[in-house]
Amino acid sequence: MDWNFILFSALKIVCVIIPLLTMVAYAVLAERKISAFIQDRVGPNRTAPPLARYVPVLGPLLTRWGMFQPLADGLKLFLKEDFTPDHVRKMYFWLAPAIAMIPAFLTIAVIPFGSVLGGQQMVIADLNVGILYTFGIVSLGVYGIVLAGYAANSKYPFLGGIRSSAQMISYEIAMGMSVIPVFLIAGNLNLSKLIAYQATHGWMVFYAPVSFFIFLIAAFAETNRLPFDLPESETELVGGYHTEYSSMKFGLFFLGEYANMIAASAMMVTLFFGGWTLPFLGLDQTASNIGMGLAHIGVFILKIGVLMTLFIWVRWMLPRFRYDQLMDLGWRRFIPLALANILVTAVVLWMRTQPA
Amino acid sequence: MIVKRSKLSLWERLYLPAIVGGFKVTLGHFIATLFKGKAVTMQYPEEKWSVPPGYRGAPYLVRDQDGHTKCVSCQLCEFVCPPKAIKITPPGPNGQPVDRANAEKMPREFEINMLRCIFCGFCQEVCPEEAIFLLKDYSLTGQSREEMIYNKEKLLALGGTHAGVQKWKHKLEEAREQESFPVET
Numbered sequence: 001m002d003w004n005f006i007l008f009s010a011l012k013i014v015c016v017i018i019p020l021l022t023m024v025a026y027a028v029l030a031e032r033k034i035s036a037f038i039q040d041r042v043g044p045n046r047t048a049p050p051l052a053r054y055v056p057v058l059g060p061l062l063t064r065w066g067m068f069q070p071l072a073d074g075l076k077l078f079l080k081e082d083f084t085p086d087h088v089r090k091m092y093f094w095l096a097p098a099i100a101m102i103p104a105f106l107t108i109a110v111i112p113f114g115s116v117l118g119g120q121q122m123v124i125a126d127l128n129v130g131i132l133y134t135f136g137i138v139s140l141g142v143y144g145i146v147l148a149g150y151a152a153n154s155k156y157p158f159l160g161g162i163r164s165s166a167q168m169i170s171y172e173i174a175m176g177m178s179v180i181p182v183f184l185i186a187g188n189l190n191l192s193k194l195i196a197y198q199a200t201h202g203w204m205v206f207y208a209p210v211s212f213f214i215f216l217i218a219a220f221a222e223t224n225r226l227p228f229d230l231p232e233s234e235t236e237l238v239g240g241y242h243t244e245y246s247s248m249k250f251g252l253f254f255l256g257e258y259a260n261m262i263a264a265s266a267m268m269v270t271l272f273f274g275g276w277t278l279p280f281l282g283l284d285q286t287a288s289n290i291g292m293g294l295a296h297i298g299v300f301i302l303k304i305g306v307l308m309t310l311f312i313w314v315r316w317m318l319p320r321f322r323y324d325q326l327m328d329l330g331w332r333r334f335i336p337l338a339l340a341n342i343l344v345t346a347v348v349l350w351m352r353t354q355p356a
Numbered sequence: 357m358i359v360k361r362s363k364l365s366l367w368e369r370l371y372l373p374a375i376v377g378g379f380k381v382t383l384g385h386f387i388a389t390l391f392k393g394k395a396v397t398m399q400y401p402e403e404k405w406s407v408p409p410g411y412r413g414a415p416y417l418v419r420d421q422d423g424h425t426k427c428v429s430c431q432l433c434e435f436v437c438p439p440k441a442i443k444i445t446p447p448g449p450n451g452q453p454v455d456r457a458n459a460e461k462m463p464r465e466f467e468i469n470m471l472r473c474i475f476c477g478f479c480q481e482v483c484p485e486e487a488i489f490l491l492k493d494y495s496l497t498g499q500s501r502e503e504m505i506y507n508k509e510k511l512l513a514l515g516g517t518h519a520g521v522q523k524w525k526h527k528l529e530e531a532r533e534q535e536s537f538p539v540e541t
Contacts, residue, residue, distance in 0.1 A: 037389040038382045042397045317378040 012124050016108055023304075024258040025070035031258075031312045033066060038316045044069040077251035085152075085244050092151035097245065097252035100144025104259035106137045111266045112192045113300050114276050115286045117293035122276075123192060130191040131183065134267060135176050138222065141260065142168040145224070145231055145241045148253065152244040160240030163323065164231030168222055170330040175218035177338035181208045181345035182271055195275035202279070205272040210341045212272045214334050219264040221330070223257060226315040230323060265307035269300065276300040407492040412477045414493040415468060416515030417508065418486075421525065423517060424456035426487035429463035433479035433488055441472035442479060458528065466508040470496050491515065 029044070036043030044066035052059040052068065062068065084093065110130040114122030127133050142165055149161015183189055185207050186197045198204055205212045221228040232240035242253045269275060276296040321329065367373065388394040398405070407413065420426050434442045445465035454462045479488045493514070498504045506514070 034386070037386045037395075040385055040389050040394060040396045042389075042395045042399075313379075313382065317382045318375065 008120055009124060012120070012122075013109075016113065016124060017105065019301075020105065020108060020259065020262065021255075023262055023301075024255050025074060027258045027262065027308055027312075028073065028254075029066055029070050030308065031315070032069070034309070034312050035316045038313075047072045074251075077248050077254075080247040082247040082249060085154075087153050088244060089151045089153055092147045093244075094249075096144050096148035096151055097249045097256070098144075099147060100141065101252045101256040101259065103137045103141040103144070104256055104263045106140075107134050107263040108266060110134060110191055111263075111270050112195055112275055113266070114293055114297035117290060117297070121192070122293070122297065126190065126192055128190050130194075131179060131189050131271075135172070138175075139169075139172055141222070142172075144253075144256065148245070149231075149241040152241070154244060156237045156239070157241050157243045160231045160233075160237050160243070164224065164241060167224075167228065167230060167326060167330075170327065171218040171221035171228075171334075174214055174330060174334035174338050175222060177335065177342060178211045178214035178218060179271060180338075180342045181211050184342070184345050184349055191270050191275075195270060195277060198274040199277045199279075199285075203272065203274045208272070208341070208345065210337065212268070214338050214341070215268060215271070217329075217334065219268065220311070220314065221326075223260040223264055223311070225257075225261065225311055227318040227321050228326060229315075229320060230326060233320060235320075261308060261311050262304060265304045265311065266300075268307055269303040273303055407494070411492055411494075412475045412490040414470060414475070414496055414514075415473065415477075415479050415488050415490050416493075416506075417466060417511040418489055418515040418518035419512060420456070421517065422456065425454075425462050425512065426485050426518075427463055427466060428454075428459045428485050428487070429461050429466075430484065432482045432484065436478045436482045438476060438478065439472045439474050441469045441474075443467045443469070463508060466511060467505050468511060469505045470498075471501060471504045486518075489515065489518065 033043040035041075045064045047066065047069045048059070048063040049068060049071075052063055084090070109124040110127050110133050112121070112123040112126070116122065125133075145164040145168070146161045149157045149159075149164070152158065152161075182194070182204050185204070186194045188194060188197070194204075201207075220226075224231050230240075231237075232242070234240070237243070242250055245253060276299050278299050417425070417427055429444055429446045431444050431446065434444045443465075444463050444467075447461050447464045451461060451464055454460065475490060477490050480490050491514070496504070
C-alpha cells in the first residue's frame with residue numbers, strides 16, 4: 001500500500017468534511033435569513049459571543065448578519081437532553097440518524113472540488129464509475145429516513161417514513177435516467193473526465209437542458225425539500241419521520257438534510273455547470289500554481305452557493321404538493337420524459353456519427 | 357356543498373405560471389425587506405410599543421400634587437383584588453401620623469405581588485382616594501419571587517406624582533367656600 005496515497009487521502013477527507021460541516025451550518029443560517037427577508041422579517045441578528053460588541057465595526061456587523069447563530073445552535077443541540085422514548089425500537093432508533101447523515105458525506109467523495117493543489121488532484125476518490133457510485137450511495141439515504149419512521153414506533157413518524165420510501169425511490173428512477181444523456185454526450189462515467197469535457201465543449205446544461213430540469217426536480221424530491229417535503233410536512237405529520245427525536249439525534253437529521261442539499265448541489269455543478277471551471281480568465285485549465293488551485297475551489301463553492309440559494313428560495317416560494325400529485329409527477333411525467341430524453345439524445349448522437 | 361374542480365389547462369399543469377408568480381412575490385418582498393428596510397420586525401428591547409391611553413399596565417401608587425401619599429389605607433383594593441395580590445398593613449392605633457391634611461391614616465406597608473397581579477384594574481376602579489392607577493409598564497422582570505413583590509416605597513417611586521387628579525384640593529376649596537357662603541336663616 002502506498003503510504004503517501006493514504007496520507008493525502010486522509011488529509012483530503014479532513015479538508016472536505018470540515019468545510020462541508022461549516023457550509024451545512026451556514027446553509028441553515030442562510031435559510032433562516034432568506035426566509036426572514038421573504039417574509040418581511042429580519043432573521044437572527046442578536047447572538048454574539050460575550051466580547052463581540054467591543055470589536056469595532058466588525059463585531060456588531062457580524063452579529064447583525066447572524067454569523068454567530070450557527071455556533072449557538074450547534075451548542076444548543078449538543079447540550080439538549082437526549083431523550084429516548086420508552087416505546088421506540090432502540091437499536092434502529094440509534095442507527096437511523098447516522099444512516100441519514102452518512103450517505104450525504106459519502107457522495108462528496110467522488111466529486112472533484114478543484115483541479116490540482118500542490119500536485120494533488122482535488123478529489124478524494126477519482127473513480128471511473130463515479131456516477132454509478134453516487135447513485136448507489138444516494139439510494140442508501142432513504143434507509144435513514146425509513147428506519148427513523150419505523151424505529152419511532154408511533155404513527156406520524158411511520159407515515160413520514162412510508163411517504164419518504166415511496167417518494168425517494170420513485171424519484172431516484174427519474175434522477176438516474178435523467179443523467180444518462182449527459183454521459184452519452186461525454187462518453188465517460190468519470191466525473192473528472194466529464195469536467196474536462198465541459199471545459200473544452202461548454203457546459204452540459206446547454207447540451208442537455210431537459211436532463212438538468214429533471215435532475216433538479218428529482219434532487220428536490222430526494223433531499224425532501226419543499227415542494228416535496230412530504231416525509232417531514234410539519235403541518236400534517238407533526239415533524240414526520242423525526243418527530244420522536246431530540247437533541248443531537250434530531251440534529252443529525254437536520255444536518256443530514258442540508259448536507260444532502262450540498263451534495264446534490266455539488267453533483268449538479270459537476271454534471272451540468274462545468275464543476276470547478278469557468279469559461280473565462282483561464283480558469284478552465286488545470287491549475288499550475290497554488291493561487292489558481294484555490295481559485296478553482298472558490299469557483300466550485302461559489303457555484304454550490306448559487307444552487308443552494310435556489311434550493312432555499314424555492315422552499316419559501318412554493319407550497320407542498322399533494323401526495324397523489326407527487327406520485328403523478330414522478331411516474332407519469334418525469335420518467336417518460338427522461339426516457340424520451342435518452343432516446344432523442346441517442347438518436348441525435350447516432351445521426352451525427354453517420355456519414356452524411 | 358359541492359366544490360367544482362375545474363380541469364387545469366395544459367399551461368397551468370406545467371406549474372410554470374405559478375412558479376413565476378411565486379418568484380415575483382417572494383423577490384419583491386426580499387428586495388423590499390433587505391434594501392428598503394420594510395421589515396415589520398420591531399427590535400424589542402431597543403424599540404418599544406407606544407402604549408395607548410387607557411392601557412392597563414402595572415398598578416402603582418401615586419402621590420398628589422404636593423408629593424404626599426394619597427392612599428389612606430382603607431383596604432378596599434385589598435378586598436376587591438381577585439388574585440389577592442395586594443397586601444396592606446394598616447398603621448394600627450399608634451401608627452405614624454399622616455403626611456397630609458384631610459386624611460386620617462396612611463398605610464404602614466403596601467405590597468403588590470406583581471406575579472399574582474392580573475392587571476384587571478379593579479383596584480383603580482374601587483379606590484375612593486384615586487391613589488392607585490394602572491400605569492403603562494407592561495414588562496416587569498426580576499431575578500426572584502421576593503423581588504417581584506413591590507413594597508410601598510417602590511410603588512410610590514414608580515407611580516410618581518399625579519398632579520392632574522387633585523381631588524382633595526378641590527374638596528377643600530369647596531369646603532372653604534361653604535364656610536363663607538351666605539346662608540339665610
